[in-house]
Amino acid sequence: MNSRTLISLLKIKTAYGEFPESVTNITTDSREAKADSVFVALRGHQVDGYNFIPNAVEAGCRFIVTDRFIEIPQEAGLLIVKDPSKVAALFAEYIFDFPHESQTMIGVTGTNGKTTVATMIHNLSRSLGKNSAYLGTNGFMINEDRYDSINTTPETTKLHKRLKEANDAETEVFTMEVSSHALKLGRTFGIDHDITIFTNLTQDHLDFHSTMDEYGYVKGLLFSQMGQNVRDRKYIILNNDDPWAARYSDMTPHEVISYGMDETADFWPSEIEGTLEGFNFILNTPDGPIPINSPFIGYFNIQNLMCAIISEWLQGYKLKRIVEAVKHMEPVEGRLEVLDPKLPVDIIIDFAHTPDALEKIVDTIEPFVTKRLIFLVGMTGERDMTKAEEMGRISTRADYAIFTPDNPANDDPGMLVRALEKGAAHADYRSFIDRAEGIQHAIDISEPGDTIVLACKGREPYQIMEDYIKVPHRDDLIALDAAYRKYRSDEYAEDWD
Structure with missing residues (x-):
């Protein structure tokens, strides 16, 4: 140039x-x-x-x-x-020669669900035969090739480089998570989205945004920045169950498609049946009702899946073809992911780290708990501490809670767990300043038939420690190693078989 x-x-x-x-x-x-x-x-x-x-x-x-x-x-x-x-x-x-112009650009924002929705869209696009790219918390993917990515939404020059890499690989659709940090800091300047999606807005990042109103309006930049040219066929997909949807609808001249859990939305589910292996339901649509068989669990994942289905429908695919592809999708890594179902305990990992997300996990898991629910939660360092007490309260909805730090950075790990303890609704909990020790404890006290939830990190491969040093850490690998050592022993051989 x-x-x-x-x-x-x-x-x-x-x-x-x-x-x-x-x-x-x-x-x-x-x-x-x-x-x-x-x-x-x-x-x-x-x-x-x-x-x-x-x-x-x-x-x-x-x-x-x-x-x-x-x-x-x-x-x-x-x-x-x-x-x-x-x-x-x-x-x-x-x-980089305007690399986004040759791709369908899809942006997903919201407090919870961004990674799940964006990954579902990527996987659906692949199932429908399209070359696809994904960028977000789980990294950067071109089709099935995965690369590391530091932030949910990278700094603007790195973002444009990713767009060029995807364009060079002839991807047809590029789905990206758009964080409020990215919108406020201008990381997405210059990106012309074709479809944007709003999942929900709940308390988070108040260390960065002064109020919930500011947080909400910053999220709205994604929709207002789609421009005023109605000759461009663009669409906004909004969660009809969230009050912010009405405000976002007023921020754009482009057509809004709504989804929600009742008939006031354009897309809504009925006749819902579920297990820890997946949820089935009838999807009511503008084109009529259609049955869905999915590998995803939880009511919030029904909402996430509706987002993905609508995004493909807006790109011209028939609903029957889309829902057929849904049957062959894999659960999203680190999002309500059940680890090794052959174990005599259910171990579930999830990225949830806000009160709303934790509440939804407990609501989802409780109906399938046959014995005890053991719930481990972490408090992130150098972040909004006002949510810690509520996170502690929600965790003690379980029979037994475990409190740990989560990416403590330069904060005192002991202070982080004490903040969670303040919300405890009962005394059946234990705190650890080392998260790995907390996970080991969860396995040690478990018995066959118990359900263990490890919240806040999903498959995030590190802990951010003092001076922002990233130390390797994987909740899933630590838990599985401990579970295999315990439940493959002679004492539990019958349960394992």
């Missing part, structure tokens, strides 16, 4: 030094800056990219974008702009 062309896109800017004739890459990470790169210095919560401009120049980068002057060698170009984050998105679009 010609550097002069990029600079000419901006009306207000100040340029110093000599810029390279052309560039082929853009980054906000000085460690990735090279001679062919644009380095954009962004102000972050923990670090300021401005301080890393010398590193980028030393690495050979000759095109620097910032909002303040800094002395750099004359042979490098310094472009001072008012809003580097918007410039990063604009330049990324041009450098």
Whole structure:
């Protein structure tokens, strides 16, 4: 991409030094800056990219974008702009040649359910024969190939690179989770979504958003940013059971499709039957009722599945073909996932880490508990602590609760578990400052027929510890190792068989 062309896109800017004739890459990470790169210095919560401009120049980068002057060698170009984050998105679009334009872009936002809905859409797209990409909490996928991704919604230049990778692989649909952090920080600037989805809004991230109203309206940016051009056929899928849906509907001129648990929605379920192996129901639609057989458990997963079905329907697929593909879908990893059903105890992992999500898990699991329910929950460090007491209360709806930290970062793990203990509704609980020890304890005290829920992490492969160091950790592997050692012993051989 010609550097002069990029600079000419901006009306207000100040340029110093000599810029390279052309560039082929853009980054906000000085460690990735090279001679062919644009380095954009962004102000972050923990670090300021401005301080890393010398590193980028030393690495050979000759095109620097910032909002303040800094002395750099004359042979490098310094472009001072008012809003580097918007410039990063604009330049990324041009450098990577607008990669989203050749794909159906689907954005999913909400407090809970983003990962499940986005993954369901990706899996359905694959079942329907489409090349598909997914980006979110569970990483980045192109068809069945998975790659690591740091944030739910990456910083804007990394996001555009993912879009280009997917475009180069000739994907037809790109489904991404869109977090409130990403919307507020402008990470999705320049992305033109075709379909957007709202799952729900419950208390979370009040360490980042000052009030629930601010949190809700930031989520609404996803819908308002779809634009005013009604010649573009775009759609919004909203949860009719959430009061924010009415506000979001008013934020866009595009057609709204609603889903919910009763007949006031465009899509709604009836005749629901379920086990820990899956839920079946009748899906009532504008095209008439249709039976659904799914491997997903829980009423909230019925809602999530409706989102995925509607998104495919809006892309032109017949409902009969879509629901046939649903039969062959796999449960979403780390979301109400039952580990090894051959064990004499039911071990279930889930990512739920808000009061609303925890309540829904208990509501879903309770009807299938035959003996005791053992419920382990963690409190995340450096996050909204006002939800901790309610999380502790909900956990003690179980027969036995276990409190642990979850990604404590620089917070005191003991303080995190004490915050959960304040909400305990009974004394049948135990706290551990090491989550792995808490999981081991859950298995140790279990007996055949018990149900164990490990909440808050799903299959997240690490714990964020002091100084933000990521230490390898997997709830599922720790639990299975402990369960295999216990239940394959001579004492439980009959139960295992």
